[in-house]
Amino acid sequence: MNVTLKVWRQKNAxxxxxxxxxxxxNLNPDMSFLEMLDxxxxxxxxxxxxxxxxxxxxREGICGTCSLTINGQPHGPGEGVASCQVxxxxxxxxxxxxxxPFRAKPFPVIRDLVVDRTAFDKIIQSGGFVTVRTGSAPDANAIPIPKETADLAMDAAACIGCGACVAACKNASAMLFVAAKASQLNMLPQGKAEKDTRVLKMVATMDEAGFGNCTNQYECSAACPKLISEDFIGQMNRDYLFASLRQKFLRRKKNA
Amino acid sequence: MALTGLILVLFVIGHLIGNLQIFAEPEVINQYAHFLHSLGPLLWLVRAFLLITVILHVWMAVLLVIENRKARPQGYEGEHTHRASYASRTMQYIGIIVLAFILFHLAHFTLRVTHPEYEQLRYVLQEGAYQGTEVLDVHAMMVMGFQKPLVSLFYIFAVGLLAFHLRHGFGSIFQTLGLRNKYWAGTIEKTTITFAVAYFLLNAAIPLSVMSGVVDNENVNSIGESAEVLTLPEDASSESTE
Incomplete structure (x- = not known):
């Protein structure tokens, strides 16, 4: 088969x-989209x-590196696939x-279709972790976690951090990414201790980076290669609301 | 957006319930209107609160649009929408039209600057504590207003747009306040659509009933067309009750 490509070319940001x-x-229809580009x-x-x-x-949909907008659709046609699975x-x-490329101000173009997603790394650095003591690994089942909670946390953890949510959002908002990354830890006992500071800091970092705002259109989860639900955004909004109230009224220190 | 939106949604529900009293005899809505006016300073407090809410809602919307445009300086060549509703993508434009309607609506019925002849529509309350008080005949005012097809059509068009605005806004409140999850998503979506449709139909029923003659008013008929050419009596320029 033959196709005509209209490709974005850009030397640098x-x-x-x-x-x-x-x-x-002379393409084989069973070629992947990336092989076609090769x-x-x-x-x-x-x-x-x-x-x-x-x-x-x-090139098997788990690393979150590929980042093409194909015919205006981040990761192209198909549900729950990355660009490499098209x-x-x-x-x-x-x-x-x-x-x-994925288009958003916090994702400057490095060259052609390659964008710089450092903004995501900064969000993770600000709160997308749990603080644990180093040393020998704890017993696997020392902390009981209900299966439903574990499953839900796993759903959020499926995020591969590709940025398709930002690319698909009409407002270039990173809410789904931040919600998934905050929720996966907030739901589990290991993440409870830093729950409030996590959500406050991650949202603050997201805003600083210049992402847009969520207007509840859920384009993000429709484009997500891991089909992460917009429910996590609702959960993050709730966590953020309570964290802000607790910080305001319980006079907690900002960096506690 | 969500908090101010919530207040405004509650207001439009209350406003609609108030308006639906037009289907009862004129006494009911005139008693209601007089009750609201008799609140005095409290009424002005509520009005000020609503005005501030509207201003905040608009201000937040402007900030939202500016920030969101800044977040994507270069748009897509092949613009694609997965599932964002048409209502959600037109919130800012329809919001502006609804705002224009609200301003006209206030000038029309609350301030009555566009139609000074409404002042001549008087009504003497028949029952209750205010029996015998002469008030502005709100029932007649609404009937007279909606007997003009252009006014009615514009009103139906405007409440249609507002209902469309609420079709996204109503459900959006729950998500922003963190009250939505997969168990409630379906219920919220169905409630939103039901609310928007019901809001439109009930509002549209008022001008439609007036135009079709189902709702009529003797006061309007007695004044008839002469009302528009009459000059204002001095004492009618302010309400007797205020």
């Missing part, structure tokens, strides 16, 4: 980007042209496919 039209010929890049290199830069690593059979012969 400071220079203006533009769309370049490239032809992808083929296109091989041809570009053979012609002594600059290949299209795109992020990829595991196959050419999802398109028709002769289609024109628009490929763009």
């Amino acid at each position: 400071d220079e203006a980007g533009y769309f370049e039209t490239l032809e992808a010929r 083929v296109v890049n091989n041809e570009l290199e053979a012609d002594n042209k600059m290949p299209v830069a795109f992020d990829h690593d595991c 196959y050419m059979r999802s398109f028709k012969d002769g289609d024109t496919i628009t490929i763009e």
Whole structure:
């Protein structure tokens, strides 16, 4: 099969980007989308042209590195898949496919389709962890956790931090990512001690980074390759509300 | 947004219940209106509170739109929507139109600057503690207003837009306040749609009943068209009860 690609080309964050039209010929419909790009890049290199830069690593949907917006859809067509799990059979012969990077102010373009998602790392550094004593590992079942809670925490922990939620959100909000990362720890006994400071700090860091605000349209969870539910945003809103009240009225120190 | 929205939702529900009294005899809604006016300073306190709420709601909305636009300076070429409702994507635009309607509505019925002839519609209360008091005939005012097809159509259009605004806003309150989860999501969504539809239908019923003649008012009929050419009597420019 043959398709026409409209690819976003941008030298770096400071220079203006533009769309370049490239032809992808003689494709196997069972190729993955990234393999198709590999083929296109091989041809570009053979012609002594600059290949299209795109992020990829595991290519099996668990690392969260790939980050393509295909025809305006972060991670392209299909539910619960990352860009690397999109196959050419999802398109028709002769289609024109628009490929763009994840677009958000806190995700500046490094080159072409590669964006800098350091903002996510900063959010994790501000509270997406539990403080534990080093030493020998604790007994596996020393702290009993109800199965339902463990399952729900696991659902939140499925987040691979790709940033599709931000890319899909009409407002470039990072609420789903932050909610998933905060909730997975807030729900478990190990994360309870730092629950309030965690949610307050992570939300503050998110706001500082310049992400937009949530307007409850749930585009995020629809685009999420792990289909993380917007319920976690509701949970984070609740946790944030109580944490703010407790901090205000119990006069807790900000960094306690 | 959610807190001010919640206050405004509660207000529009109360306002609708108040308006639906038009279906009873004129005495009922005139007693109600007189009761509200007799609250005096308390009424002004509530009005001020509502005004501040509206201002805050609009202000937050403006901030929200500005911040959200800043968060994505470069838009997508192939804009795609997974499931964001049309109502949710038009909140700011419809909000502006609804705001314009509220301003017109206040000028029309509360301040009565657009229609000074309403002052001539008087009613003498028949029952209760205020028996014998002459008040502004709210029932007649509403009937007279809605007998004009243009006013009625504009009103139905405006409450339709407001209902559409609430179709996203009502359910959104629960999510923002952290009261929504997978067990309640379905109920909240159904309640939101039911609320929006019911709000529209009940509001639209008022002008429709007046235009179709189901709701009529003797006071309006007796004044008839002459009301518009009459000059205002001096003592009618302010309400007798205030």
